[in-house]
Amino acid sequence: MTLAKQPNFLTVEDCAEISQLMDRKFAGLLKQRYFEAAVNKDSQGVYAKVALRNQSGSFYYPVEARVAHMNHDFDERAAAFFLIDYITEYFAEYFRADGDVFLPIDWNEYEWGGVSLQLKGQLLNLEVERLADALLAGDSAGDQLR
Amino acid sequence: MASRLSEETLSGDLAGIMDAGHQGLVIESERRMPMLQPATIDLDALLLAEDPEAAVQAVPTQQIFQALLAKGPEDCIELLPLLSEDQVVRLLDYDAWRQDALEPRRAVRWLSLFKEVSDEEFYRRFRDLDEEYQLALLGPMIDLVDEDQYEKLGTQDQDALYRLPCGTLYYRIKTEDPVLVEFVTSLVEATMASDISYAYAMLAHAAFMPPHESEAQISQFRRARLTEDGFVSYQESLAAFRPIELKPLEQRWLLQQVSAVPGVDALVQKQAGEALFLEQVLKRTAQSDQDGNIDLWQRLLFLANSLCAAALVEPDDLNGVRLLMNHAQALVSLGLEHLASGDVTLAAMVLKQEHPQTLFRVGLTLVRKLADAMLEQCEKHGLPGVDDMRRHLRLDKCGALLLLMDKKLLPILGFARVETLKGACNRLPVRPLQFRVDGRGASGVVFTPVNSMASLMTLASQLDAIAGLLAVASLGDEDQQAATTALDQRLMTALARVLTGGQFRSEPLSLSEFERLVSLPAESAQGFASDVLASIEGSLRLALAPGASAGWSVSRAAGLMVSDPVHGTLADIADLLLQLGTACTYAKDLPSLAAQRSAMASLINIVSSEEMQS
Numbered sequence: 001m002t003l004a005k006q007p008n009f010l011t012v013e014d015c016a017e018i019s020q021l022m023d024r025k026f027a028g029l030l031k032q033r034y035f036e037a038a039v040n041k042d043s044q045g046v047y048a049k050v051a052l053r054n055q056s057g058s059f060y061y062p063v064e065a066r067v068a069h070m071n072h073d074f075d076e077r078a079a080a081f082f083l084i085d086y087i088t089e090y091f092a093e094y095f096r097a098d099g100d101v102f103l104p105i106d107w108n109e110y111e112w113g114g115v116s117l118q119l120k121g122q123l124l125n126l127e128v129e130r131l132a133d134a135l136l137a138g139d140s141a142g143d144q145l146r
Numbered sequence: 147m148a149s150r151l152s153e154e155t156l157s158g159d160l161a162g163i164m165d166a167g168h169q170g171l172v173i174e175s176e177r178r179m180p181m182l183q184p185a186t187i188d189l190d191a192l193l194l195a196e197d198p199e200a201a202v203q204a205v206p207t208q209q210i211f212q213a214l215l216a217k218g219p220e221d222c223i224e225l226l227p228l229l230s231e232d233q234v235v236r237l238l239d240y241d242a243w244r245q246d247a248l249e250p251r252r253a254v255r256w257l258s259l260f261k262e263v264s265d266e267e268f269y270r271r272f273r274d275l276d277e278e279y280q281l282a283l284l285g286p287m288i289d290l291v292d293e294d295q296y297e298k299l300g301t302q303d304q305d306a307l308y309r310l311p312c313g314t315l316y317y318r319i320k321t322e323d324p325v326l327v328e329f330v331t332s333l334v335e336a337t338m339a340s341d342i343s344y345a346y347a348m349l350a351h352a353a354f355m356p357p358h359e360s361e362a363q364i365s366q367f368r369r370a371r372l373t374e375d376g377f378v379s380y381q382e383s384l385a386a387f388r389p390i391e392l393k394p395l396e397q398r399w400l401l402q403q404v405s406a407v408p409g410v411d412a413l414v415q416k417q418a419g420e421a422l423f424l425e426q427v428l429k430r431t432a433q434s435d436q437d438g439n440i441d442l443w444q445r446l447l448f449l450a451n452s453l454c455a456a457a458l459v460e461p462d463d464l465n466g467v468r469l470l471m472n473h474a475q476a477l478v479s480l481g482l483e484h485l486a487s488g489d490v491t492l493a494a495m496v497l498k499q500e501h502p503q504t505l506f507r508v509g510l511t512l513v514r515k516l517a518d519a520m521l522e523q524c525e526k527h528g529l530p531g532v533d534d535m536r537r538h539l540r541l542d543k544c545g546a547l548l549l550l551m552d553k554k555l556l557p558i559l560g561f562a563r564v565e566t567l568k569g570a571c572n573r574l575p576v577r578p579l580q581f582r583v584d585g586r587g588a589s590g591v592v593f594t595p596v597n598s599m600a601s602l603m604t605l606a607s608q609l610d611a612i613a614g615l616l617a618v619a620s621l622g623d624e625d626q627q628a629a630t631t632a633l634d635q636r637l638m639t640a641l642a643r644v645l646t647g648g649q650f651r652s653e654p655l656s657l658s659e660f661e662r663l664v665s666l667p668a669e670s671a672q673g674f675a676s677d678v679l680a681s682i683e684g685s686l687r688l689a690l691a692p693g694a695s696a697g698w699s700v701s702r703a704a705g706l707m708v709s710d711p712v713h714g715t716l717a718d719i720a721d722l723l724l725q726l727g728t729a730c731t732y733a734k735d736l737p738s739l740a741a742q743r744s745a746m747a748s749l750i751n752i753v754s755s756e757e758m759q760s
Binding site: 021023024025026027028029030032033034053054055095096098111 | 159160163168169170171172173322323460462463464465466584585586587
């Protein structure tokens with residue numbers, strides 16, 4: 001998800017700050033993992049993605065949310081924060097249940113504080129995916145998968 | 147960033163998170179406590195018992211709840227009908243609430259399971275709930291519409307209504323959440339099939355109940371029930387973290403110690419990796435008093451539950467409760483070891499007579515005294531913001547205290563020392579176990595609970611090292627730079643000046659002093675360094691001599707007898723000297739004075755070029 005320079009919308013620096021705040025909030029529960037937050041917007045609404053991941057990418061859990069903010073009393077910035085708030089709440093629940101609360105892999109309707117939003121998430125292993133790509137491309141690095 | 151997230155949800159929340167004491171720091175236990183872990187309830191064995199219903203109902207609900215969550219309630223359908231009414235209510239008390247607000251979806255998750263058993267069971271279990279629970283759940287979701295109102299509605303609104311069997315009344319489900327809609331329709335159908343008059347009464351009450359009234363009432367009842375398990379209010383929970391007067395307790399058990407005749411192996415020599423002192427005591431008593439140990443486990447669980455509110459742990463947060471149980475045991479063990487002076491036989495007596503919360507507070511007080519003594523030293527040496535920190539510690543505002551330390555002390559004391567200090571001031575006291583790189587590649591600390599006198603002494607030594615450095619730095623500038631300059635830089639500047647033949651002063655080095663430092667032969671530097679270390683050691687020991695007024699040792703101030711309080715400070719000074727020597731060796735090879743100056747500017751204070759010229 002790329003982030004264009006848009007007035008009054010969250011910047012890359014804002015997202016980095018959000019990621020670090022989330023790291024601090026859940027520090028005792030992260031187990032060598034960390035958060036990466038990003039936001040975007042288009043004519044349909046505002047999108048937010050917060051991934052919980054480790055350094056190698058063998059654990060990569062992106063949670064994505066979107067809201068058609070024009071249907072609610074939100075500007076784009078507030079909508080982005082609304083989504084990140086919701087994802088933060090989700091991760092609180094996720095850690096509480098020891099990682100046993102997963103989301104549907106395709107967009108699903110949710111409601112929070114009277115606002116409809118959509119959410120999806122999928123646990124990925126980027127390390128294995130990279131090796132698989134290498135294997136398919138005939139690269140020797142992919143041989144580890146054999 | 148002016149935003150809801152940074153100001154309210156995260157930043158605003160951060161003090162709360164830090165205040166909770168267990169989530170904002172990485173904490174790992176050095177020792178496992180297998181004897182003190184609750185026995186896992188075998189749900190299958192309960193079903194095979196001679197009287198399964200009696201067997202299930204004899205188990206405390208908190209344990210049943212934990213076992214159900216561990217297995218997954220959806221996989222325990224056979225067991226659910228065996229639960230008593232009270233147990234079902236308590237399951238909802240534990241799991242259907244978030245921050246004192248009823249969450250219908252969570253309650254519905256449990257209640258809907260009874261539908262899998264039968265419609266009759268579903269209806270019966272709902273009816274058996276407290277009336278306030280029923281109304282608090284249904285009230286916000288139900289509207290009743292009579293025939294007149296129905297006629298005035300448009301076709302679309304009429305289609306959204308459900309007709310009751312009388313044909314003159316309709317009900318509307320106010321939520322669009324499909325799970326809740328499914329629950330309400332199933333419940334009304336099941337109730338209609340079993341007891342039609344009850345169904346009408348239920349709908350009428352739910353529809354006309356003033357909003358939130360039932361929830362407020364059931365919230366009170368719930369709180370009362372949770373208190374029976376130890377889940378007390380936030381204020382009461384904070385009471386468990388208040389320091390306790392140690393003297394009367396120490397004197398009481400000291401007298402017992404004198405009169406007791408210890409056995410040959412009564413005095414326990416603690417070694418790293420040994421079991422927790424509390425576990426050793428329990429092993430001793432297990433042979434003679436198995437019931438007593440089970441009772442103790444219940445009391446410890448009660449203590450852990452009572453810490454939940456202050457630590458922001460909800461009753462359904464099994465991980466959180468388990469973590470608090472570990473911390474509770476750690477501090478109980480520390481308090482017990484202190485009062486019994488490491489005597490297992492005496493400790494068994496203490497354990498029988500003192501409530502675990504008292505022992506917990508004894509352990510906590512021991513660490514708090516250290517933390518307070520450390521902050522006193524920081525204040526004495528003029529570090530910034532310390533008066534506010536001491537106030538926060540007195541008021542038990544641990545979260546605000548930790549954030550203030552990060553803000554004010556980090557630039558002065560450096561990462562490792564501030565983390566050590568934060569651990570000592572944490573709501574659940576911890577000490578650094580290891581420093582490591584976190585997932586993002588930044589420096590991080592893994593903490594461990596202070597769970598024994600040995601662990602407390604380690605923490606005291608670490609704090610002594612910091613206090614000693616502050617005392618040494620004070621010799622160099624009478625603390626004039628304490629609030630503005632990093633401690634390491636003050637010390638290194640003063641050490642550098644001594645190496646060049648000057649006084650131990652931390653004012654910036656002049657150009658000539660800097661040139662002498664860089665050109666100093668390695669052998670001379672080593673000789674000077676040994677002399678400096680010996681001199682510093684002498685000053686520190688002199689200040690600790692009996693009758694000396696300027697005692698800097700935090701452990702002494704807290705009444706702990708650390709074997710050598712000076713040792714940590716000297717090790718740190720030696721480390722600074724080593725860093726200085728390495729930097730000088732590197733700087734020597736640089737081509738110009740400006741380059742040398744720039745290479746060493748992060749370690750020592752050197753007068754600026756302008757000052758040099760003037």
